[in-house]
Amino acid sequence: MTVTPARQHRITVTVNGESHLAAVEPRLLLVHFLREDLGLTGTHVGCDTTSCGACTVTLDGRPIKSCTMFAVQADGGEITTIEGLADPDGTLHPLQQAFWDEHGLQCGYCTPGMLMAALPLLDLDERPTDAEIRTQISGNLCRCTGYANIVRAIASATQRAHAERAPDG
Amino acid sequence: MYPAAFEYVAVGSFAEASEQLARAAGEGKLLSGGCSLIPLMKLRLAEPRLLIDLNRVPGAAGIIAQAGEIRIGALAREADVEASALLAASWPILVDTSAVIADPLVRNMGTIGGNIAHADPANDHPATMLALGARFLLSGAAGTREVAAADFFQDLFATALGEDEVLTEIRIAAPPPGTGSAYLKYERQVGDFAVAAVAAVVVVADGRIRSARLALTNAGPVPLRAQSAEVALAGLRVDDGAGMDEAAALAGDGIQPWADLRGGTAYKVDLVRGLAGRAVRRAVARALGHHELSAAAAHGGPR
Ligand SMILES: Cc1cc2nc3c(=O)[nH]c(=O)nc-3n(C[C@@H](O)[C@H](O)[C@H](O)COP(=O)(O)OP(=O)(O)OC[C@H]3O[C@@H](n4cnc5c(N)ncnc54)[C@H](O)[C@@H]3O)c2cc1C
Ligand code: FES
Ligand code: FES
Numbered sequence: 001m002t003v004t005p006a007r008q009h010r011i012t013v014t015v016n017g018e019s020h021l022a023a024v025e026p027r028l029l030l031v032h033f034l035r036e037d038l039g040l041t042g043t044h045v046g047c048d049t050t051s052c053g054a055c056t057v058t059l060d061g062r063p064i065k066s067c068t069m070f071a072v073q074a075d076g077g078e079i080t081t082i083e084g085l086a087d088p089d090g091t092l093h094p095l096q097q098a099f100w101d102e103h104g105l106q107c108g109y110c111t112p113g114m115l116m117a118a119l120p121l122l123d124l125d126e127r128p129t130d131a132e133i134r135t136q137i138s139g140n141l142c143r144c145t146g147y148a149n150i151v152r153a154i155a156s157a158t159q160r161a162h163a164e165r166a167p168d169g
Numbered sequence: 170m171y172p173a174a175f176e177y178v179a180v181g182s183f184a185e186a187s188e189q190l191a192r193a194a195g196e197g198k199l200l201s202g203g204c205s206l207i208p209l210m211k212l213r214l215a216e217p218r219l220l221i222d223l224n225r226v227p228g229a230a231g232i233i234a235q236a237g238e239i240r241i242g243a244l245a246r247e248a249d250v251e252a253s254a255l256l257a258a259s260w261p262i263l264v265d266t267s268a269v270i271a272d273p274l275v276r277n278m279g280t281i282g283g284n285i286a287h288a289d290p291a292n293d294h295p296a297t298m299l300a301l302g303a304r305f306l307l308s309g310a311a312g313t314r315e316v317a318a319a320d321f322f323q324d325l326f327a328t329a330l331g332e333d334e335v336l337t338e339i340r341i342a343a344p345p346p347g348t349g350s351a352y353l354k355y356e357r358q359v360g361d362f363a364v365a366a367v368a369a370v371v372v373v374a375d376g377r378i379r380s381a382r383l384a385l386t387n388a389g390p391v392p393l394r395a396q397s398a399e400v401a402l403a404g405l406r407v408d409d410g411a412g413m414d415e416a417a418a419l420a421g422d423g424i425q426p427w428a429d430l431r432g433g434t435a436y437k438v439d440l441v442r443g444l445a446g447r448a449v450r451r452a453v454a455r456a457l458g459h460h461e462l463s464a465a466a467a468h469g470g471p472r
Binding site for chain 2: 027050053
């Protein structure tokens with residue numbers, strides 16, 4: 001089979017609120033685009049086999065595994081990575097603060113993926129149960145913590161988010 | 170891991186997809202959720218020269234009730250099947266099935282059409298489709314045809330799809346009154362493929378099971394109907410739990426699940442016998458409107 005260099009595709013993606021125009025080879029994975037082309041190395045590669053969730057980012061609001069999608073597929077999409085969570089002035093996102101307060105991390109390798117996977121739980125009408133939290137992060141592996149503090153951190157952040165939304169505070 | 174280089178096209182219609190398949194003459198691959206295909210490409214077990222992305226085909230992911238049928242677009246994500254109020258009320262077995270596939274992140278990408286077309290014997294939707302008597306719309310240059318699930322799955326990873334055909338829609342008859350359905354899967358850990366799983370659809374009337382359809386995941390190269398169990402279940406009283414277990418256990422007769430890291434053949438046969446009884450009981454409970462019972466049973470034990 002003759003190998004011809006693949007045509008580059010021009011894509012426009014919004015990452016953490018900033019629009020990027022880029023030329024990508026079709027086989028470039030989204031995670032490599034984020035880490036190597038945009039320098040956003042907070043999104044990690046753990047297993048590279050769709051199992052561990054270290055590479056989780058949100059695409060149009062839904063958490064997905066960025067090692068299992070090509071950058072070209074994200075054309076026109078809106079992506080949030082771990083770098084997009086904190087305020088520009090450095091104030092941590094409530095979920096980040098909760099991981100700090102509840103000791104939800106040790107080495108930190110899985111943490112960006114855990115946070116991005118847990119993010120939709122903050123927007124639920126009802127506060128999630130611990131079982132629902134565990135289900136939501138069931139595609140994310142942590143080799144350090146044993147998960148208990150991660151679940152506690154997410155529970156505390158969702159509790160706060162819920163209390164702040166409640167009409168009588 | 171980098172896949173081999175390929176050309177990429179995002180098509181705007183299924184007709185365009187089948188034109189591209191024809192143009193690639195066997196070296197093109199359709200891309201839906203990518204959750205099976207991209208890992209294979211990264212391992213270079215798949216090296217398509219042309220990747221045809223279906224994700225931008227408009228209106229291909231709907232879940233609707235129309236003309237006495239439930240119609241599900243091939244591009245519907247597992248997460249949307251899982252969250253569908255229409256399916257929870259009509260065919261909860263589909264919600265059961267999507268909910269036990271991989272993990273929530275994969276379910277945000279993976280599609281029901283990709284799961285069926287991939288035809289891995291460990292994929293969960295094929296057995297459910299067989300139990301439901303689903304029909305698939307396949308569209309190619311020669312037009313659109315309808316193929317029954319029973320005729321679609323031909324062998325390991327082999328289906329009735331022609332070289333230029335695309336699976337576009339899944340059609341299932343609306344449930345007749347007294348219908349209950351459930352999918353029960355036993356997995357070693359969250360996100361793993363089934364050690365074994367059973368899809369059960371029953372119709373109940375006047376306190377008895379009128380008819381039952383059972384199908385098995387990962388018990389052979391294709392999803393299998395368990396017809397001797399179906400025959401034995403018909404006519405049983407809905408409060409005859411022991412009778413249901415005994416009849417459903419016939420699902421283990423005559424199957425040869427292969428031994429692998431998930432267990433030996435004899436173990437898997439036993440597992441199918443046990444799961445079949447529980448799946449039938451859950452389907453019957455739902456037919457009788459005992460939703461609390463089925464919800465409680467959903468926690469703990471096999472998913
Ligand atoms: C960690 C992990 C765990 C998993 N666990 C499970 C599990 O427990 N149970 C389970 O069932 N699955 C499981 N899967 C696989 C499942 O998630 C896939 O989504 C599914 O098998 C394929 O659907 P897809 O949309 O991702 O298809 P793709 O990966 O895009 O495509 C799969 C194949 O189908 C073809 N295809 C796709 N769409 C069409 C179409 N419309 N018409 C014709 N051909 C088409 C493609 O060309 C390709 O050959 C798992 C995957 C991962 C990564
Ligand atoms: S690196 Fe993507 S799931 Fe592990
Ligand atoms: S904190 Fe080390 S892997 Fe989770």
